[in-house]
Amino acid sequence: MSNKLRQHIEEIVPLTDQEFQYVLSHFSFRKFKKRQYLIQQGDYVRNDFFILSGLVKSCSTDQIGKSHVVFIASENWWVSDPEAYHNQTPATVDIDCVEETETGYISLENREKLCRELRKLEYFFLRKTTAGYIASQKRILMLISANARERYQFMLLQYPGLLQRVPKSVIASYLGVTRETLSRLST
């Protein structure tokens, strides 16, 4: 299972066996069942999770109790509450499993230690964060410029695989429309 993590890192920086063993020693592993929480609103967020298998969603609940899907992550994605993790503030989202999910995770302390000791890893995280930022910008452009149908097509293009695995209501919320509107698009 840790092989997946290695492959993922080596897409950006090559590692010797020894280096990877060292990296690995900073990670822990945990399996979650469907509907189980990785993070709950208000939690102190210790870890950033790498998804080895399965699928999770990150949701924010507004004042009137409505839930909004901020993020969806499956294999080879990282997921956490970034603000809570990096700034050590309470979690503002719930992250729970849409499918049974296996994760490798790393604490902020371990991540910072690892980055200091192994230059390559700092570079790896910089690249990953940059990629995440670029993806966010694309989603923002989609949200400010596209109607419901175009948003769905964006999803089809960007994450075709997810559509079969995630309930439509979750897709709808991720796209910022209602379940009903999404359901009526085919017409």
Next chain:
Amino acid sequence: MSNKLRQHIEEIVPLTDQEFQYVLSHFSFRKFKKRQYLIQQGDYVRNDFFILSGLVKSCSTDQIGKSHVVFIASENWWVSDPEAYHNQTPATVDIDCVEETETGYISLENREKLCRELRKLEYFFLRKTTAGYIASQKRILMLISANARERYQFMLLQYPGLLQRVPKSVIASYLGVTRETLSRLST
């Protein structure tokens, strides 16, 4: 003027005079007039710009010719077309000046060189990128969960200073609503 850049970096990593001089040697400086372009759609994007004074907006034009404000940046913000800059692809946005604007800018090559040679700078850019990612996530949550009035209030909270300096039509586009809808909110 380079003082502003130093202060900005030193909010995250302290620098000796010598280190800062070295950093500075990787930057260039340029002043732009109102309505002048920093980057135009299709350009090869060589630089990431740090705004010393003034204000710029980044706009994407869709298929039917409508322009959408992807980003607004004033003093102490960095701005570029991140995807084009990092992945060396043609620019997908126009970045132009809302006010006369002074910038310090750094090429990707210089940035990578500087990061390799001065560890602190790689850390600095990681922190900046992370902060940008977190801000994007907040904007996404706003866009999927808030109506026009709530979006405007988000703007009031996050960037109160910008409202006086930027035309309402630009604010509206940034929030993903029309100029007319924004104008009618007070009622």
Next chain:
DNA sequence: CCTAGGTCGTGATTTTTATCACGGACAATC
């Protein structure tokens, strides 16, 4: 086998927002 919960489609209606159109205020330019 039956039930409860989750998922999805769809109709009827209301609400929100976009679109189109116009005029006024103001500043910059010649």
Next chain:
DNA sequence: GATTGTCCGTGATAAAAATCACGACCTAGG
């Protein structure tokens, strides 16, 4: 000092999406 362009508000109308409501289907669990 007339003119042009930009910015902003607002009315009338159309379009899009949200809301509320219902029933069908499926499957996991007692």
